[in-house]
Amino acid sequence: MRIKKHPILGKLEEKEINITFNGREFAALEGESIAAALLANHIRILSYTEKRQEPRGIYCGIGHCYECRVTVDGERSVRACITTVKDGMRIESQGESPK
Amino acid sequence: MKYDLVVIGAGPAGMSAAIKAASHGATVAIVDENPAAGGKLLGQLYKEPKTGWWIGREVAKSLEEKVKRLGIDYFPENEVWAIFPQWKVLLNHGEELHTDYILLATGAAEKAIPVPGWTIPGVMSIGAAQVLNNFHRVNPGKRIAIIGIDALSLTVANELKLSGAQVIGIYLPPPDDFLDRISNPQQMIAYLSSLADAAPNHFLKFAGKVTQNEFIQKVSAAFYPYRGMKIWGIPLFLRKSILEIEGDKQAEQIKIAKISRDGLPEMESVKTIQVDCVCISGGLYPLSELASAAGCEFAYINELGGHIPLHSQEMETTQTGIFVAGNITGIEGAKIAMAQGELAGTVVSDRLGLLKSGTAIIKKAQARVEKARENALIKFQPDIEKGRELAVQFWDERT
Ligand SMILES: Cc1cc2nc3c(=O)[nH]c(=O)nc-3n(C[C@H](O)[C@H](O)[C@H](O)COP(=O)(O)OP(=O)(O)OC[C@H]3O[C@@H](n4cnc5c(N)ncnc54)[C@H](O)[C@@H]3O)c2cc1C
Numbered sequence: 001m002r003i004k005k006h007p008i009l010g011k012l013e014e015k016e017i018n019i020t021f022n023g024r025e026f027a028a029l030e031g032e033s034i035a036a037a038l039l040a041n042h043i044r045i046l047s048y049t050e051k052r053q054e055p056r057g058i059y060c061g062i063g064h065c066y067e068c069r070v071t072v073d074g075e076r077s078v079r080a081c082i083t084t085v086k087d088g089m090r091i092e093s094q095g096e097s098p099k
Numbered sequence: 100m101k102y103d104l105v106v107i108g109a110g111p112a113g114m115s116a117a118i119k120a121a122s123h124g125a126t127v128a129i130v131d132e133n134p135a136a137g138g139k140l141l142g143q144l145y146k147e148p149k150t151g152w153w154i155g156r157e158v159a160k161s162l163e164e165k166v167k168r169l170g171i172d173y174f175p176e177n178e179v180w181a182i183f184p185q186w187k188v189l190l191n192h193g194e195e196l197h198t199d200y201i202l203l204a205t206g207a208a209e210k211a212i213p214v215p216g217w218t219i220p221g222v223m224s225i226g227a228a229q230v231l232n233n234f235h236r237v238n239p240g241k242r243i244a245i246i247g248i249d250a251l252s253l254t255v256a257n258e259l260k261l262s263g264a265q266v267i268g269i270y271l272p273p274p275d276d277f278l279d280r281i282s283n284p285q286q287m288i289a290y291l292s293s294l295a296d297a298a299p300n301h302f303l304k305f306a307g308k309v310t311q312n313e314f315i316q317k318v319s320a321a322f323y324p325y326r327g328m329k330i331w332g333i334p335l336f337l338r339k340s341i342l343e344i345e346g347d348k349q350a351e352q353i354k355i356a357k358i359s360r361d362g363l364p365e366m367e368s369v370k371t372i373q374v375d376c377v378c379i380s381g382g383l384y385p386l387s388e389l390a391s392a393a394g395c396e397f398a399y400i401n402e403l404g405g406h407i408p409l410h411s412q413e414m415e416t417t418q419t420g421i422f423v424a425g426n427i428t429g430i431e432g433a434k435i436a437m438a439q440g441e442l443a444g445t446v447v448s449d450r451l452g453l454l455k456s457g458t459a460i461i462k463k464a465q466a467r468v469e470k471a472r473e474n475a476l477i478k479f480q481p482d483i484e485k486g487r488e489l490a491v492q493f494w495d496e497r498t
Pocket residue numbers: 107108109110111112113130131132133137138139140142143144177178179180204205206207208209225226227229251254383386389424425426427431432433434436477
């Protein structure tokens with residue numbers, strides 16, 4: 001899903017770092033949002049709703065809708081779309097997935 | 100901390116204002132909840148007829164460098180959640196900024212179109228797709244459908260294609276009384292031709308291609324081909340709606356239907372198409388909660404995109420000392436936002452006694468906003484001039 005070469009924007013040159021999501025390790029690029037890093041690794045589900053356990057992912061992408069809430073290094077309800085990844089960041093999806 | 104000016108929003112309007120005021124000697128702080136400076140600039144990417152590619156992230160970077168060079172205090176990842184009189188700005192991490200002047204440059208947000216299935220992961224706003232694609236450089240999907248036909252969705256469709264994603268089509272939202280303006284083929288044709296008329300430029304020529312096609316214009320939307328017409332190789336369907344998005348864990352398919360002459364779905368024509376991403380473009384509205392919380396008076400001006408804080412030609416609201424600039428005053432492009440920001444920054448500098456011939460300089464800044472408006476490449480609202488006139492009229496009537 002990464003656009004490594006873009007006809008106008010050129011090559012991607014950002015440094016690779018590591019994050020974990022629900023315990024699994026993934027590569028991310030310095031400076032990108034948590035949501036972008038996970039999507040680049042084909043992960044779309046960021047949380048499950050409380051009552052009906054429906055999956056939720058990025059919607060607005062600019063911090064307004066709160067659909068992208070994740071737990072980051074133990075802090076709950078961080079917006080994945082406007083939070084930058086950091087090396088070693090531990091991210092967990094929020095809410096329970098349906099059994 | 101005490102400042103001459105606190106700017107809320109580090110988009111093109113806010114940064115331009117901060118730079119202007121600081122370059123005249125004001126002490127300025129700028130706050131934004133986003134980690135990256137630039138606001139909606141970050142995702143912008145399109146070709147301009149005279150100056151070549153407009154790469155929003157690079158424009159943002161150069162503004163940010165100026166902000167830093169001028170010693171402006173920049174608070175990224177800080178959300179302003181309250182403003183108290185004369186004036187105190189509270190940030191979500193506990194900081195308090197005291198200031199004589201405030202500029203609200205909070206920009207615009209997107210309206211949603213709640214199509215059944217719109218909460219499934221993989222369904223996102225067109226703006227989210229734009230930022231993921233052009234700023235973060237991650238395709239929001241491999242096979243993408245777009246709901247909603249407007250200047251923004253057409254621009255982003257082209258950007259997605261440019262980066263290698265497949266855009267399978269741009270469709271109408273499901274027919275609905277509340278959405279008639281954007282779900283009715285006839286009204287869509289009228290809207291597209293107004294865009295083409297308004298834009299003497301190359302960017303919206305595509306709208307011209309559709310609507311200047313005499314055949315279609317004469318005989319109306321009823322004869323627009325069901326198979327759509329291609330724009331930059333992307334099918335534009337004015338006679339097909341996405342009725343529903345389906346998928347268990349993520350978007351997997353859409354249900355589309357042909358739309359009859361009277362704008363109703365023909366249920367026997369329903370087809371299912373595989374996708375992995377659906378982008379929703381419901382239009383933009385000015386993001387003005389903070390102005391309302393600060394007690395500014397408002398007017399509803401449809402031509403400007405919704406409720407806007409009343410403001411003078413010097414960009415001051417009904418609350419003395421609180422200014423506005425950019426999309427909070429109506430939905431327009433980035434260059435207009437920058438010119439408005441420079442105007443507000445100039446006026447505040449004048450109020451602070453930093454300018455020698457303030458009146459003349461302010462006049463020039465006002466003229467630059469008009470100029471930017473005349474040259475605007477993308478028109479988000481067809482009747483923006485009328486909207487601006489109404490805004491002036493409402494202000495004058497009040498005072
Ligand atoms: C999805 C989308 C796509 C667009 N695409 C284009 C395009 O291709 N071309 C074009 O010319 N125009 C485009 N526009 C119009 C765009 O709004 C303008 O170009 C321009 O960016 C407006 O500038 P601004 O400074 O008013 O606001 P913005 O650029 O929106 O910046 C506002 C900033 O304020 C911040 N903010 C808001 N509220 C708070 C708060 N409470 N606390 C802290 N920070 C806050 C936001 O994080 C944001 O960074 C688009 C708009 C949207 C919504």
